[in-house]
Amino acid sequence: MQQPCYHCGNDCVKSPILFDEKNFCCHGCQTVYEIFSTNNLSSYYDLQSSPGAIPQEIEGKYDYLDHPDIIKKLIEFNAGNIQVVNLYIPHMHCSSCIWILENLNQLQSAIKTSQVNFPKKTVRITFKTDTVSLKEVVKLLSAIGYEPYISLNDYSKGKKKVDRSLIYKLGVAGFAFGNVMFLSFPEYFEVSDFWLEKYKYLFRGLTFAFSLPVVFYAAQEYFISAYKGVRSKILNIDVPIALGISVLFLRSTYEVLTNTGSGFFDSLTGLVFFLLLGKFFQQKTYSFLSFERDYKSYFPIAVTKISKIEGGVEEENIQVYKIKKGDRLLIRNAELLPVDSILISGNGQIDYSFVTGESETVAKNSGDQLFAGGKQLAGAIEVEAIKSVEQSYLTQLWSNAVFSKDREQGFVGLINTISKHFTWAVLSIAVVATSYWLMVDSSLAINVLTSVLIIACPCALALATPFALGNMLRIFGKQKFYLKNANVIEKIARIDTLIFDKTGTITTNKKASIAYEGMPLSNEEASLLKNTLRSSNHPLSRALYDFLAEQDIQTLDDFQEITGKGMHAIKANKSIAVGSAKFVGNETETETLATAVHVKTGNHYKGKYVFHNQYRKGVKELFQQLKKGFHLMILSGDNQGEKKYLQQLLPLGTDMLFHQKPEDKLNYIHTLQKEGRKVMMVGDGLNDAGALAQSEVGISIAENVNVFSPACDAILEAGQFQQIGAFIQAAKQTVGIIKSSIVLSFIYNVIGLYFAVTGQLSPIIAAILMPLSSITVLVFVTVLTNLKGRKLFKKL
Structure with a gap:
């Protein structure tokens, strides 16, 4: 058996x-x-x-995934024993699907991570190839009911399958709604003789027939979502909608079959049509905001392009989206590879943890392929781009689940909580009101029930937050303040403590004056120093590299950079140390007012380059503005030689700590958080990575460098530094707008419920008003956020 x-x-x-x-x-x-x-x-x-x-034919269905050329087209990343693939899952439709797909590692231990992009219905899977193949991953997905849609033609052309189901459903509902209204005219105008004698049953039968595809096709997602929510013990906003549709359909069908009335098929089809119309409007608006957010140079990141000129080479900084296939690029130590490329020269030691979460470096030789997202950790290398870059790919890397942190959801969670309780309240009101009218006037009971369920749907309440935050996210992007996601705005609104790094954050190296003090460097030593600095991405290294005279470009035999301390390099048995006085072994150095970079060649201390720092435009005014509402601090890895000058420049009471190592900054922020402080850290993204990750909001200042850290929540172009106060103010006002929209939604629902409960509101009017209320809230938050943004940034 x-x-x-x-x-x-x-x-x-x-x-x-x-x-x-x-x-x-x-x-x-x-x-x-x-x-x-x-x-x-x-x-x-x-x-x-x-x-x-698992269909029997599945055993051979995916055999084509054994072919290396096909795998190469599908795979997004491939290095060592790690591969990353992004698959389209058309059957993904609810929170349960998301949970299952993001826990694939519990089904197959070789799957390291799986990250769902629900709006695009994709899952990005990172897996170990020495244990499981791409074919086996796809078969696993099919086995649990989530067969991926794979089209090699689409992959090769960079196209994605477009989901037009909403448009089809909207068309079906609109067609049925129009015809049902037309067929109901005899009922509306009470054409009794003609109607009763000949065509009553035909017209009512047709309205019933038109309602069937509306209920069982156009409205099916509401029933599925409501059912899944109830079974998962989640009372979502589709529950009252599904109840309203069900009650209308069953009551109308009963009346037609028993010949006791014509039913409410006009109200039913109108309800579904206007619901889908509101959803279509929402979808289009989201697409618009997404386009605005991702347009062209989403991040202010540059990369050094190398061009051959007469007599040598020329280096210039270009935006990453301008990289073309065949361009030769210089990737310095700790820089991110922005595009897939081929290693031309240099010692390739690539850290792909940004993509895979694995911290082990991968050694690469000349001619090897390098993938976007890897970080070079052994000095400078030269690579040749084999494809152009799309900023959306960097966005995907930045939002990688590997670097996600368990942070409080804050206001977004509050909206979800309100929606859940609101649905319970709606159901309670519907039951009480219907019971009352069954006893008083049973003919009105069905109208009251359906009107309450329709008019009080918390759709507008749920849409207020994503649209308000999404629109402000777009406005921030236009002002060159780029956030990882919309939730960062809510986090910014809650901060009470601001911490700033000094070098490369409140200071700018573009205008710094540099003077050398010490023994002259030989030509060989000067060349070694120049090429050592060329490999580093630290702000002082970049400034000193630009300051020194041109030298022949050489590949170092060895390079090591110790974060927050300095660099070691070797070329042809000649060694050099560049960094702090303690790092190069000059313990007798006394602290000076200015920042200095010390140089030691071999075992001999040579001297130091002294930087007379130039502070960013508007620093004094910015700190005076922020002092009114925030606790301000300076955490610097430099010496305290400039403390007296900073005390004159910055507001009285600004705390300052110097000689802070990267781990010291992180621990200090952690201590503040234990005291209940909400901290924003503003740093350069290099030495401050730990502090940026520890703080509630980490902002990395980008100044013409390709420093791209997953630890930060936002990237601010250096030229907009003085606008930090305006960005914080805009975030707080956005949260205020969301709260106002909640009040507006409640007022609407209270008024609507009054008319619905008292039997003065017909289901069709309720069906029209519900999507209109959602559109009203969307317009409200969009217009207000635009006005606030325009007012705050009008001078930019």
């Missing part, structure tokens, strides 16, 4: 595994079932006719 597996449906053969009174063919299927059951996702088995069923 066959014993089918409860999960996949296959025959358990001779020895089924019995678990939870169910048969499983293998431990893999048992594990999937355990995960689903433990996390309240067992509704998966109720929604699928053959849950987890």
